[in-house]
Structures are given as C-alpha cells and as structure tokens.
Amino acid sequence: QVQLVESGGGVVQPGRSLRLSCVASGFTFSSHGMHWVRQAPGKGLEWVAVVWSDGGNKFYADSVMGRFTISRDNSKNTLFLHMNSLRAEDTAVYYCARDVLGVVGPNQLLDYWGQGTLVTVSS
Amino acid sequence: SYELTQPPSVSVSPGQTASITCSGDELGDKYVSWYLQKPGQSPVLVIYRDTKRPSGIPERFSGSNSGNTATLTISGTQAMDEADYYCQAWDSSTVVFGGGTKLTVL
Numbered sequence: 001q002v003q004l005v006e007s008g009g010g011v012v013q014p015g016r017s018l019r020l021s022c023v024a025s026g027f028t029f030s031s032h033g034m035h036w037v038r039q040a041p042g043k044g045l046e047w048v049a050v051v052w053s054d055g056g057n058k059f060y061a062d063s064v065m066g067r068f069t070i071s072r073d074n075s076k077n078t079l080f081l082h083m084n085s086l087r088a089e090d091t092a093v094y095y096c097a098r099d100v101l102g103v104v105g106p107n108q109l110l111d112y113w114g115q116g117t118l119v120t121v122s123s
Numbered sequence: 124s125y126e127l128t129q130p131p132s133v134s135v136s137p138g139q140t141a142s143i144t145c146s147g148d149e150l151g152d153k154y155v156s157w158y159l160q161k162p163g164q165s166p167v168l169v170i171y172r173d174t175k176r177p178s179g180i181p182e183r184f185s186g187s188n189s190g191n192t193a194t195l196t197i198s199g200t201q202a203m204d205e206a207d208y209y210c211q212a213w214d215s216s217t218v219v220f221g222g223g224t225k226l227t228v229l
Contacts, residue, residue: 035218037166037218037220044207044209044221045160045166045209045211045220045223046220047217047218047219050217050218059217060217062124095165095166100171104213105213106153106154106213107154107172108213108218109154109156109168109171110156110158110166110211111168111171111177113165113166113167115165116165
C-alpha cells in the first residue's frame with residue numbers, strides 16, 4: 001500500500017534553516033509528481049510546492065518563493081523540502097502528497113497524503 | 124492569484140443532504156477536487172475531476188462543477204461525515220485550495 005512518511009520537523013529560530021524529508025513506499029515513486037502542503041495551527045490547507053516526476057520542473061507558492069526549495073531523489077524514493085530564512089508564519093504541519101500525474105497539470109489531483117511533520121518557528 | 128471561496132461552515136441534520144459550494148472565476152473550466160479532513164488526521168481525497176469518486180469513498184458523496192461554482196453534495200449525511208472539507212483546483216502551474224468548510228452534523 002502507498003505510504004508517505006515525513007520527518008525533519010521541529011522547533012527552529014526565525015531566520016534559520018530546516019530540511020524536511022518524505023520517504024515513499026508502495027508505488028513507483030519516479031512516476032509521480034510530489035507536493036508539499038502545509039497547515040498552520042487551526043487554519044486551512046496551503047499549497048507550498050510541486051516537483052514533477054523527473055525532478056525537472058518545480059513550482060512554488062508566492063509565500064515561499066526564493067526561500068524554499070523542493071527536490072527529490074528518485075533512487076532513494078525520497079522527497080525533500082529545504083526551508084531557508086524561516087519566519088513565524090511558516091509554523092505549520094507540513095504534509096507531502098502524491099500527485100496522480102508525473103507531469104503535473106490541469107488534470108492533477110493529490111491522491112495520497114502523509115501524516116505530516118510539525119515545524120515551529122519561534123525564538 | 125486565483126482564489127477559491129467556500130462558506131466557513133455548513134450544518135445538516137443526520138440523514139439529510141449537505142451541499143458545500145466552492146466559487147472561483149470560470150471554475151467550470153477547471154477540474155475540481157474535494158478533500159475531507161477530520162481533526163488530527165491528514166486530508167483524504169473524496170471527489171476528483173469534478174465528479175469522480177476514488178475507490179472506497181461512499182456513493183453518498185458526489186460532485187458537480189459549472190460556471191463559477193463547484194458543489195460537493197453528501198446525500199444521507201451521517202455523523203461520521205462531520206469534518207472540514209476543502210475544494211482544490213489547478214491554476215497557472217500552482218495548486219489552489221479553498222479556505223475550507225466545517226460541516227457540522229447535528
């Protein structure tokens with residue numbers, strides 16, 4: 001069965017960096033686009049970034065553009081989110097999610113989600 | 124940037140039909156997905172490409188999308204359907220979520 005397991009969350013000071021990981025199993029990781037989606041405490045879902053199946057294309061939400069980098073290692077079935085210059089407003093549970101498509105486009109949908117990892121940005 | 128608007132809350136009596144709307148400019152020209160999220164859990168896909176149900180999702184969940192509004196309909200609502208519901212679409216190479224609707228079954 002499809003499994004997505006996030007890790008790397010924790011408490012970090014404003015301005016510092018953090019790297020999240022998401023290990024995938026139960027499917028052909030290299031055939032699917034992958035997303036990061038976050039949810040601030042008590043708030044709704046906010047999309048963060050997507051990477052196509054081959055890692056060749058990446059897109060970001062305006063709120064993280066230039067600070068966050070999404071990447072993947074298909075040989076290790078692992079998705080990453082490198083977060084720099086962290087701010088208090090980045091505090092959230094971060095979910096990785098699988099896209100049904102490899103080349104993510106208008107037909108896309110997020111069909112499996114991990115359990116999330118909590119990032120707290122605080123001094 | 125593209126926006127999707129949902130009502131913050133909807134209430135329904137058990138056994139009745141609940142409708143949750145999602146509005147956006149020319150939304151009918153895009154595919155809409157719907158996710159439910161129960162407290163402390165990850166989101167779950169319940170409707171995709173406007174009207175399709177993933178395997179394992181009960182038939183009481185249905186969707187439509189036309190003009191500027193997509194609608195998630197839950198027929199014969201059960202207490203277990205109480206959750207937050209989010210619509211989602213794709214625009215300009217980004218994923219857009221609605222603000223979410225809290226469905227209360229009372």
